Amino acid sequence: MNFQITGTYTDLYQLAMGQAYYRDGSHKMPATFDYFFRKLPFHNGYVVFAGLADVLDMLESLRFTSEDIDYLGKQGFNADYLEMLRNFRFRGTIHAPREGDVIFPAAPVLRVEGTMLEVQLVETLILNTLNFQSLIATKAARIRMVAGDSVLSDFGLRRAQGFGAITASRAAVIGGFDSTSNVYAAEKYGLKAEGTMAHSFIQLYGDELQAFRKFAEARPKNSVFLVDTYNTLQSGVPNAIKVAKEMEERGERLKAIRLDSGDLSFLAQRARAMLDKAGLEYVKIAASNQLDEFVVRSLRQQNAPIDIFGVGTNLITGHPDGALDGVYKLVEADGKPRIKVSENIQKVTLPGNKQVHRLLNEDGSFFGVDALSLSAEGVPTHIINPHEAHKTMQCAGINSEPLLKLVMKNGEAINRIDSIAEIKNYASQRLSMLPPEYKRFENPHVYKVGISEGIKAMRDELLKKHAF
Ligand SMILES: Nc1ncnc2c1ncn2[C@@H]1O[C@H](COP(=O)(O)OP(=O)(O)OP(=O)(O)O)[C@@H](O)[C@H]1O
Numbered sequence: 001m002n003f004q005i006t007g008t009y010t011d012l013y014q015l016a017m018g019q020a021y022y023r024d025g026s027h028k029m030p031a032t033f034d035y036f037f038r039k040l041p042f043h044n045g046y047v048v049f050a051g052l053a054d055v056l057d058m059l060e061s062l063r064f065t066s067e068d069i070d071y072l073g074k075q076g077f078n079a080d081y082l083e084m085l086r087n088f089r090f091r092g093t094i095h096a097p098r099e100g101d102v103i104f105p106a107a108p109v110l111r112v113e114g115t116m117l118e119v120q121l122v123e124t125l126i127l128n129t130l131n132f133q134s135l136i137a138t139k140a141a142r143i144r145m146v147a148g149d150s151v152l153s154d155f156g157l158r159r160a161q162g163f164g165a166i167t168a169s170r171a172a173v174i175g176g177f178d179s180t181s182n183v184y185a186a187e188k189y190g191l192k193a194e195g196t197m198a199h200s201f202i203q204l205y206g207d208e209l210q211a212f213r214k215f216a217e218a219r220p221k222n223s224v225f226l227v228d229t230y231n232t233l234q235s236g237v238p239n240a241i242k243v244a245k246e247m248e249e250r251g252e253r254l255k256a257i258r259l260d261s262g263d264l265s266f267l268a269q270r271a272r273a274m275l276d277k278a279g280l281e282y283v284k285i286a287a288s289n290q291l292d293e294f295v296v297r298s299l300r301q302q303n304a305p306i307d308i309f310g311v312g313t314n315l316i317t318g319h320p321d322g323a324l325d326g327v328y329k330l331v332e333a334d335g336k337p338r339i340k341v342s343e344n345i346q347k348v349t350l351p352g353n354k355q356v357h358r359l360l361n362e363d364g365s366f367f368g369v370d371a372l373s374l375s376a377e378g379v380p381t382h383i384i385n386p387h388e389a390h391k392t393m394q395c396a397g398i399n400s401e402p403l404l405k406l407v408m409k410n411g412e413a414i415n416r417i418d419s420i421a422e423i424k425n426y427a428s429q430r431l432s433m434l435p436p437e438y439k440r441f442e443n444p445h446v447y448k449v450g451i452s453e454g455i456k457a458m459r460d461e462l463l464k465k466h467a468f
């Protein structure tokens with residue numbers, strides 16, 4: 001989807017640095033940035049990569065409007081710089097995994113090449129999009145993992161951080177959700193829109209039975225009755241059964257009832273028995289109320305006969321992690337590798353133009369190691385732990401696949417995959433290739449990233465050069 005994002009969708013410092021680059025001509029210098037993250041959210045063992053198609057869309061159409069130029073003039077930017085920005089187009093080249101792949105800390109996810117100014121200006125947009133969508137897709141994947149084949153519906157729009165809900169609903173579906181209550185996101189992204197009814201509907205009619213009848217008349221093919229407004233087992237479920245039977249007489253079928261409070265397992269079991277006794281085996285049971293991956297897992301362990309889970313707050317906000325910590329670092333400029341030094345070895349960046357080789361087991365499943373090498377090196381024969389150089393691993397003879405593929409060339413998206421269904425399928429396929437020990441919630445196995453001799457030598461040389 002193309003949000004009408006313009007060139008000012010950035011942090012001021014990008015534009016400020018850009019003016020300095022422009023003054024001395026370094027804005028035209030070739031440069032490469034890597035996007036990667038350092039810490040897994042939710043104590044999870046992987047991240048689901050989401051947001052790429054949106055990034056490519058926005059980069060293709062990124063412009064500074066006349067209003068932007070006027071505004072930036074008032075912020076004190078120079079007229080000649082602004083005239084150049086008036087004709088700004090992103091003409092960079094990007095390599096990335098396919099959207100939906102599983103990704104791991106420290107390995108480059110995007111390699112963005114272009115002129116210094118263009119690759120600098122788009123940092124914020126790239127981080128803003130990929131960090132958020134990948135966080136939510138990962139949360140969704142955790143919920144999907146414990147939900148079996150139950151339907152998962154995103155109910156989060158009302159609890160989201162403002163407009164973030166639009167892309168969060170997209171990311172939720174990529175991570176494994178089936179539908180969303182968010183009509184705007186469904187319309188714009190082609191997601192499946194689904195919903196039930198609110199307590200206000202029953203409150204308005206006062207009489208629950210009458211409320212259910214009214215709804216069934218209005219939505220005969222798509223009725224889900226909310227049964228907990230007054231008393232779930234003594235009023236809600238019996239009234240739902242009564243109206244479902246009336247619907248049967250008209251040749252219609254009640255789709256489901258929804259539980260939204262109390263002990264969801266106990267109530268689902270009782271409601272299921274009541275529905276079945278009335279010959280309404282086809283009526284499904286939906287549940288909501290502050291669900292997350294742990295409650296869904298617990299409900300399934302309790303054999304709660306719940307067919308549909310509606311998840312809002314905990315999904316859409318990525319609870320309890322506010323953000324994925326993805327960063328965008330300069331790794332090469334003017335043909336020379338660049339480094340960011342830190343006292344913390346984990347934070348020293350990996351210089352150079354790199355490729356990620358995902359090591360594979362004989363059966364094609366993931367070995368548990370991504371091997372990073374300089375693009376010119378090819379697949380490394382052995383790799384080194386980036387933080388503890390005495391730890392090495394032979395990779396000769398192990399199958400691998402290059403992860404970073406060309407997705408944008410000179411500002412034009414290539415081989416793009418916009419269909420959410422395809423991205424969702426790919427995410428599920430790639431997750432199935434990740435062995436179970438990386439997917440458990442408690443202390444998952446640490447997926448390893450190793451660097452080639454070439455990267456290590458480059459990093460050590462730059463560390464020496466910049467040592468104090
Ligand atoms: N059987 C169950 N097993 C595990 N967790 C459950 C079960 N039933 C409900 N929960 C979860 O317990 C949490 C707390 O529910 P709580 O009892 O506060 O809600 P409630 O019954 O709706 O309360 P209130 O009526 O005040 O809204 C929710 O996250 C809910 O999803």
Ligand SMILES: O=P(O)(O)OC[C@H]1O[C@H](OP(=O)(O)OP(=O)(O)O)[C@H](O)[C@@H]1O
Nearest residue numbers: 155198199260288289290291311312313
């Ligand atoms: O608990 P969440 O995971 O965030 O899921 C969404 C919640 O939002 C709705 O409640 P709300 O009280 O806003 O409206 P209602 O009157 O329709 O129940 C819905 O009934 C869920 O309980």
Ligand SMILES: O=C(O)c1cccnc1
Nearest residue numbers: 155181194195196197310
């Ligand atoms: O359709 C629903 O039941 C719904 C939608 C949004 C939030 N809570 C519930």
